[in-house]
Amino acid sequence: MSTSSLLTPVRLGALQLKNRVVMAPLTRLRAAQPGDVPKPMHAVYYGQRANPGGLLITEATDIAESARGYPGAPGMYSAPQVAAWKRVTEAVHAKGGLIVVQLWHTGRISHSSMHAGGALPVAPSAIAARGQHMTAQGKPVSFEVPRALSLEEIPTIVAQYTQAIKNAREAGFDGVELHAANGYLINQFMEDGTNQRTDRYGGSIENRVRLLLEIIDSAAAAWSADRIGVRLSPGGSFNDMKDSNHEALYDYVVTHLSTRGLAYLHVIEQRESPDTPAGTATSDVAAKIRAEFAGPVIAAGGFDQVSATAAIDAKHADAVAFGRAYIANPDLVERFRVGAALNPYDRRTFYGGDERGYTDYPTLEASASTT
């Protein structure tokens, strides 16, 4: 088996890539407060990870103030945020890289301390996630019971996504990724453990997937379907998610997304725990979806260079996204090219803080000059 197929070109909709190594979306919680504005160090961080013809996906980014769920996550709804993102896209484009922004609404994975007037988080139904979340002040508390969105409010959610997509385009992004994975708002609508609505957005699979499809159709009209990717986590239980028949649900989702001419589907393989070592991944979930989806598939979750190459060679995926490895290795593609060892990641600096654990992981070149 050769390791070279990871470094061959691939086309994801309008995105023409020179390699199949993608930076996974990675929340780092370092945006300036108040305002959720990316800092100059965000441009440094993404610029360091850019490579000619390579694709970066940003950290999840709020579509609106009411979408916030984590203090320090950036937004895509204010003029200062758009201006700051412009500096990020310029830094990536200066190195010949491509960058799409992952857009999210956290739904019930939030806390009232993060919303104007202490308003409760919103969700498809008034069902609290089991477990704990952080307040705006960083205090761990049990999840609150969210407020169920009224039928009349749902067009506002679609409009907020559409505006965020227009803002992303203005900020110079090459596309957007809709976060329909990991138990956030779109995913909460999709699965019946979190959606018990009795209107046209709940009940049947068709009704539960309606919000996702409406957002995609509105986004495609506002920009272009071949610049929109969608991230899914079939069978995932993160953020207390469950569905009574996820096979049927995801078959429906993939069938209907196939007709939209999207840039890609991005699929998360399920891992045992957040620290499951890289290289233990299978590409089973991606393989199933790639067989059904009329378009390119990115696989993610627990891959290393060998297992990623195997997934590409077996045609289980068209590209592979790397998360933890990309945090610690700004020159990940170059390391794959030359077969170099990877820097280990430090989980303590994943979320929040300053440049430490963010822009100070060394490249091969930097390591060579200091040894």
Ligand SMILES: Cc1cc2nc3c(=O)[nH]c(=O)nc-3n(C[C@H](O)[C@H](O)[C@H](O)COP(=O)(O)O)c2cc1C
């Ligand atoms: C620090 C951290 C932040 C993450 N943030 C996001 C996120 O914002 N959006 C998302 O879809 N997934 C997020 N993930 C999941 C990653 O994109 C990826 O699926 C996961 O790390 C597994 O891939 P890996 O084994 O290559 O790390 C995050 C993971 C980590 C470790």
